[in-house]
Every structure is written in C-alpha cells, then in structure tokens.
Amino acid sequence: MDDIDFVIRGDHIALDALLKATGLAESGGRARMIISEGGVLVDGAPELRKTCKLRPGQRVSLGDVRVSLRGDTA
Secondary structure, three states: OEEEEEOOOOOOHHHHHHHHHOOOOOOOHHHHHHHHHEEEEEEEEEOOOOOOOEEEEEEEOOEEEEEEEEEEOO
C-alpha cells in the first residue's frame, strides 16, 4: 500500500479536491465519478459525498493508496 501525507491549509479540504490535489484523479470530474462509484473510503467507511469535508487526522483510501491528512503547523 502506498502512503501519502497531505498537509491541509485551513481547517478542511473537500474530498473531490483532495483526490485531484494528490493526483489520484486527473480532474475534478473524474474525482466526483470515482467517489460516486463507491471507490473511496474515509476512515475505513465508504464515502459517497463528493464535497465531504476532511480534517486533519482522517485517512482516505483509494485502491492501494492511503492518504493521511495533517494540519499545517506553520
């Protein structure tokens, strides 16, 4: 499994924006399609809300890739 550490600027990021920002989806439209097909897990549970707000400490999985979210400590 590949792990990605992603730093959130601000208090949250939308799920579709995260997939695009990490390169797991080549566009916002493709990200929304992947989410609606049930391919994304947030903290181990399927997530179908395209703009689900993700916060530091959460984990997102897509296939064999896991993204761990952290806050901006600067």
